[in-house]
Amino acid sequence: MRLVFAGTPAAAVPSLRELAARHEIVAVITRRDAEVGRKRVLTPSPVAVAAAELGLETIKANRLDASVTARIQELAPDLGAIVAYGGLVREPLLSTPRLGWINLHFSLLPRWRGAAPVQRAVIAGERETGAAVFQLVPELDAGAVFSVLRRPIEPDETSGALLDSLALSGAALLASTVDDLAAGAAVAVPQQGEPTLAPKLGxxxxxxxxxxxxxxxxxxxxxxxxxxxxxxxxxxxxxxxxxxxxxxxxxxxxxxxxxxxxxxxxxxxxxxxxxxxxxxxxxxxxxxxxxxxxxxxxxxxxxxxxxxxxxxxxx
The missing domain is CATH 3.10.25.10 (Formyl transferase, C-terminal domain)
Structure with missing residues (x-):
């Protein structure tokens, strides 16, 4: 399928590479270069670096505004895939791809909806977490779920190590879900249970x-x-x-x-x-x-x- 991919941090890079190996990525959306380190050096996001290595068109934007939407409409993708982009996808961009957007989220939804699901799960002392691929809807992380993976949180595991692990296993989960959507075999199930929120850490x-x-x-x-x-x-x-x-x-x-x-x-x-x-x-x-x-x-x-x-x- 023709895909548009949105992501920013290193945790999104395995998903981009996995999808690029299986499908046509018509554009990559990532946040603009940011100042990094004590010397505040302007640095592209890890996803931007990976997209350049793969020779993919890259759109750098901190907000998915009308100009971004217009370009994506021109490219006419079948599906949008988002992994930790750091911004909201709203209408009309939400409905621009033929199959809408799917999101890889690093939690067992509806637990830990929000920006810091891995960190909040570890802080809460939970013993199990995972990842979910769901249909993006206007409400935060609330769409029906296509696929889930589960794994234990090890007693001494940091959120950084856990996220690195989930980034790899989640990439395979996302790619498999895209394959199922391409084959018309994917089925999404509404989320069940009481949601918990995972706001960004300060x-x-x-x-x-x-x-x-x-x-x-x-x-x-x-x-x-x-x-x-x-x-x-x-x-x-x-x-x-x-x-x-x-x-x-x-x-x-x-x-x-x-x-x-x-x-x-x-x-x-x-x-x-x-x-x-x-x-x-x-x-x-x-x-x-x-x-x-x-x-x-x-x-x-x-x-x-x-x-x-x-x-x-x-x-």
């Missing part, structure tokens, strides 16, 4: 509250890794926690053998054996990689040794 979502139970703190840390990036406050400055894990059970045994079996107080950071632990409302977490304000990322033990015995409480 910096406040990444601020860890160590008074909460350890499982909740760790789930949030994993959910905001790598973006927007977990942090706490240390002397009023942002202290980034780039990697951590639930303290292994032998930590308590080692601490008890040293005559210090109590967990650190919530937010208190202590060296136990060769591990840097931070207390929570229940069991501690082990800090692995940290980045103090104004400094490079470093192993937590190296940071600890630079404190010269100073007591540290993260808030």
């Amino acid at each position: 910096l406040a979502d990444a601020h860890l509250d160590f008074t909460l139970p350890g499982d909740a703190v760790y789930a949030r840390l994993r959910g905001v890794t790598p973006e927007p990036g977990a942090f706490a406050l240390l002397a009023g400055d942002r202290f980034k926690i780039l990697a951590a894990r639930a303290a292994a059970s032998d930590d308590d045994d080692a601490a008890a053998a040293a005559g210090d079996g109590d967990s650190p107080a919530p937010g208190a950071v202590e060296l136990r054996g060769r591990r840097v632990l931070v207390g929570t409302g229940t069991h501690p977490l082990e800090l692995l990689t940290v980045q103090p304000a104004g400094k490079r990322a470093m192993a937590s033990v190296d940071w600890w040794h630079g404190l010269n015995g100073e007591k540290v409480v993260l808030s």
Whole structure:
């Protein structure tokens, strides 16, 4: 079929490549080049880079306005496919392709409708997630579902690692659904159940509250890794926690053998054996990689040794 593809981040690139290998991509829509990094270098989106490599016509637009709609109408696609584009498809563009638009969404709809489904599922402590391909309708992520895949969320999996995995398996799911639509064999089923929402994460979502139970703190840390990036406050400055894990059970045994079996107080950071632990409302977490304000990322033990015995409480 003749397809128009809309997507922006790296998670959309496997879908673009998979579809381009099976069907004719008449145009790729992606968001405009954005300033990236401390030097604010104007950089094309990952989808724009992939489209250029594939030699595809690329339309860069942050809004799908009348000019974008006019160009898509000229191309007369059979179907539109969207994966994390970052903007809404409204009429008349919604009805421009002969078969409308389908959307690959990284959740088990109707759970986690919105911009951050993977992150919100991890933060919520869910043990299962997946991806769904559904018919795009005016209401947010509410269309009938053509196909679904399910997979567990591993205990130590970050949202970044989970999204990378779903981007690959979801690409195959999307391509298979397009094949079924081309063959006239696809059947969509209305969504069942109570919707939950997954709004875009802000910096406040990444601020860890160590008074909460350890499982909740760790789930949030994993959910905001790598973006927007977990942090706490240390002397009023942002202290980034780039990697951590639930303290292994032998930590308590080692601490008890040293005559210090109590967990650190919530937010208190202590060296136990060769591990840097931070207390929570229940069991501690082990800090692995940290980045103090104004400094490079470093192993937590190296940071600890630079404190010269100073007591540290993260808030």
